[in-house]
Amino acid sequence: MMSSGTVTVQLDKPYETFKLESEPPMTAEVTRDELLGYYSLMYRMRRMEISADTLYKAKHVKGFCHLYDGQEAICVGMEAGATWGDSVITSYRDHAWQLSRGDTVTGVLCELLGKQGGCAKGKGGSMHMYKADANFYGGNGIVGSQAPLGAGIAFAHKFAGDGCCSFALYGDGAANQGQLFEALNMAALLQLPLVYVCENNQYGMGTSKKRSSANDDYYTRGGYVPGIKCDGMNVLSVRECTKFLKKHAVEVGPIVVEFDTYRYHGHSMSDPGITYRNRDEVSQVRAARDPVDRAKRYCIDTELVTEAEIKEIDKEVKAEVAAAVEAAKAAPPPEQSELWTDVHVGQSKDFFMRGPDISTSSGVYGTNR
Amino acid sequence: MGEDIGEMGGVFQCTAGLSSEFGARRVIETPISEACIGGCAVGAAATGLVVPIVEVQIMDMVPLMMEKVVNQAQRDAEGRSVSMPIVIRGPQGGGHRLSAQHSQSLEAWFTAVPGLKVVMPSTPHDAKGLLLAAVRDPNPVIFLEHKNLYQLPRSHVPDGDYEVPLGVASILREGTDVTLVATSNMVHEALKAAGRLAARKEQPVSVEVIDPRTLWPLDEATILDSVQRTSRLVIAHEAPRRGGWGGELLSVVQEKAFDYLDAPITIVAGRDCPLPYNAALEKACIPGAAQIAEACLAVVQRPGFDQ
Numbered sequence: 001m002m003s004s005g006t007v008t009v010q011l012d013k014p015y016e017t018f019k020l021e022s023e024p025p026m027t028a029e030v031t032r033d034e035l036l037g038y039y040s041l042m043y044r045m046r047r048m049e050i051s052a053d054t055l056y057k058a059k060h061v062k063g064f065c066h067l068y069d070g071q072e073a074i075c076v077g078m079e080a081g082a083t084w085g086d087s088v089i090t091s092y093r094d095h096a097w098q099l100s101r102g103d104t105v106t107g108v109l110c111e112l113l114g115k116q117g118g119c120a121k122g123k124g125g126s127m128h129m130y131k132a133d134a135n136f137y138g139g140n141g142i143v144g145s146q147a148p149l150g151a152g153i154a155f156a157h158k159f160a161g162d163g164c165c166s167f168a169l170y171g172d173g174a175a176n177q178g179q180l181f182e183a184l185n186m187a188a189l190l191q192l193p194l195v196y197v198c199e200n201n202q203y204g205m206g207t208s209k210k211r212s213s214a215n216d217d218y219y220t221r222g223g224y225v226p227g228i229k230c231d232g233m234n235v236l237s238v239r240e241c242t243k244f245l246k247k248h249a250v251e252v253g254p255i256v257v258e259f260d261t262y263r264y265h266g267h268s269m270s271d272p273g274i275t276y277r278n279r280d281e282v283s284q285v286r287a288a289r290d291p292v293d294r295a296k297r298y299c300i301d302t303e304l305v306t307e308a309e310i311k312e313i314d315k316e317v318k319a320e321v322a323a324a325v326e327a328a329k330a331a332p333p334p335e336q337s338e339l340w341t342d343v344h345v346g347q348s349k350d351f352f353m354r355g356p357d358i359s360t361s362s363g364v365y366g367t368n369r
Numbered sequence: 370m371g372e373d374i375g376e377m378g379g380v381f382q383c384t385a386g387l388s389s390e391f392g393a394r395r396v397i398e399t400p401i402s403e404a405c406i407g408g409c410a411v412g413a414a415a416t417g418l419v420v421p422i423v424e425v426q427i428m429d430m431v432p433l434m435m436e437k438v439v440n441q442a443q444r445d446a447e448g449r450s451v452s453m454p455i456v457i458r459g460p461q462g463g464g465h466r467l468s469a470q471h472s473q474s475l476e477a478w479f480t481a482v483p484g485l486k487v488v489m490p491s492t493p494h495d496a497k498g499l500l501l502a503a504v505r506d507p508n509p510v511i512f513l514e515h516k517n518l519y520q521l522p523r524s525h526v527p528d529g530d531y532e533v534p535l536g537v538a539s540i541l542r543e544g545t546d547v548t549l550v551a552t553s554n555m556v557h558e559a560l561k562a563a564g565r566l567a568a569r570k571e572q573p574v575s576v577e578v579i580d581p582r583t584l585w586p587l588d589e590a591t592i593l594d595s596v597q598r599t600s601r602l603v604i605a606h607e608a609p610r611r612g613g614w615g616g617e618l619l620s621v622v623q624e625k626a627f628d629y630l631d632a633p634i635t636i637v638a639g640r641d642c643p644l645p646y647n648a649a650l651e652k653a654c655i656p657g658a659a660q661i662a663e664a665c666l667a668v669v670q671r672p673g674f675d676q
Contacts, residue, residue, distance in 0.1 A: 063466035122646060140470075141471055142470055176400035177433075205401065271380075275378075333649060334647055336649070343641075343642050353641050354609075355639070356640060356654070356655065
């Protein structure tokens with residue numbers, strides 16, 4: 001059995017390109033360590049999201065909660081093809097990115113549970129992950145709002161001349177936001193190192209792409225900006241494509257990629273996800289195209305990893321996530337004094353904030369620390 | 370027209386069944402394109418051929434269509450007195466742990482724009498009557514629905530056609546010691562507070578609770594008449610205190626009823642900070658019956674209160 005070294009594997013689906021003269025390779029070279037890394041991170045994301053589902057149903061997580069299961073290959077493949085010097089900004093479907101940019105499962109779950117240990121000290125919740133020290137500029141509660149922000153981040157990379165690019169992710173729903181087209185125009189004029197990543201999971205909230213988009217070839221919608229469509233269910237396709245995208249963005253300018261993918265859950269946990277599609281469709285994708293399963297098959301088929309080793313990883317990841325769930329449940333909530341923090345940068349210690357509670361000393365409805 | 374309002378029936382199920390009853394000609398499910406939805410509504414209304422009713426999925430998304438609302442919808446400013454029958458409605462407000470970008474109360478933005486009418490119902494009866502009045506009004510009307518109101522216990526809503534006119538407040542509880550003006554979901558907290566104060570064993574307080582129902586046009590007469598009788602005013606709303614609508618009402622009352630007041634007007638409002646996700650922190654930002662009762666008590670117990 002080959003336990004080290006590099007093997008070359010074939011990718012499954014051809015790319016489709018728009019206004020491009022070249023395209024990424026249809027093969028990928030991988031090592032055992034790489035495959036193990038991809039598989040275990042994807043499986044960790046999967047387990048984390050399943051635990052978030054359970055925690056939501058048990059009312060530990062409240063509000064809106066958008067899960068990433070089904071789309072793991074995009075995050076993991078992009079991270080494999082880029083570096084943390086490259087910036088990422090995404091929508092509210094942001095748990096997996098927080099994890100891939102260096103937070104822990106416990107850290108993500110703490111934010112979901114509104115605990116002090118989360119990246120926003122439990123004040124942001126599911127949609128507001130953020131990790132600026134790893135160039136992750138967060139999730140965003142407003143559909144499409146991150147698209148122009150991503151152009152600004154790209155501008156900063158170009159201004160700094162650091163050779164890195166900005167990846168701005170949005171869904172097939174947000175693709176119909178006008179602000180995306182304004183940003184594309186400016187990015188093209190300024191030749192920004194910007195990759196617009198359309199994660200086409202087929203449904204914008206509760207509306208299918210056919211009902212929301214006059215042109216659902218999202219990779220062609222940049223008009224004068226070139227584009228490429230890539231299999232978003234294959235981590236190695238995404239990785240090879242990402243290398244190509246980054247090179248183009250840094251050397252030429254903006255580019256659009258459409259990763260063809262699928263979300264298993266509804267839009268958010270409050271959406272059962274079956275009023276506008278049926279269960280059969282979901283189970284068919286699961287059976288035929290599951291991204292975690294695809295990564296596992298690469299592991300086994302290349303003989304770089306054995307079934308027994310996969311089973312061992314699965315066991316470890318399950319234990320890790322289970323422990324993270326318990327740790328997040330046991331973690332302390334933010335102190336009441338956190339209400340007075342993070343409103344302004346550099347706010348004074350005696351920051352006065354009016355609120356619904358009375359301060360008898362001043363006779364005004366408000367309190368200070 | 371709006372997002373997910375067809376098959377799915379809207380995120381809060383406000384449009385459930387509408388598309389099967391009225392079809393795609395009248396129930397238009399849109400892409401996630403708020404600026405365009407707002408613009409289309411203005412264009413369609415300007416023709417006089419249709420009355421667009423826009424659902425904003427969650428009011429925190431309304432900034433995306435705000436240019437159309439503040440510059441295009443209120444066209445009288447151009448001196449043409451164009452009829453612009455539009456209703457823009459949707460949910461707002463906190464208490465559901467949706468954090469800073471899905472929980473805001475934005476009514477003060479709209480009341481600051483001359484030309485817009487601003488409606489905030491607090492009961493199912495009023496919601497229906499006000500919505501019908503809004504649809505038949507020739508002006509653009511912003512119709513703000515607190516998310517909590519969708520979960521109110523069932524109460525009687527008359528069948529058939531009736532209007533609750535815009536610009537008419539409702540006195541929900543009569544009282545003599547203090548006037549309490551509350552909006553939207555705070556109306557229910559205000560009624561609780563009034564009940565508790567009336568039930569005090571010592572020195573019960575008689576609170577008059579008024580729901581203005583429309584912030585503009587404002588039924589000043591009803592509020593001023595009440596303040597002249599009680600000499601005290603407490604205002605309660607969920608939106609943050611700073612720049613909130615309470616400050617506007619306060620200025621109206623102090624201009625027109627200053628000599629009647631026996632105590633400073635007190636505003637009980639949301640905290641001046643982005644709404645946090647954590648449950649305890651969010652709760653500490655939103656007023657409730659306890660704070661409203663405390664404020665009413667404080668204004669009536671000032672020196673001079675004779676009971």
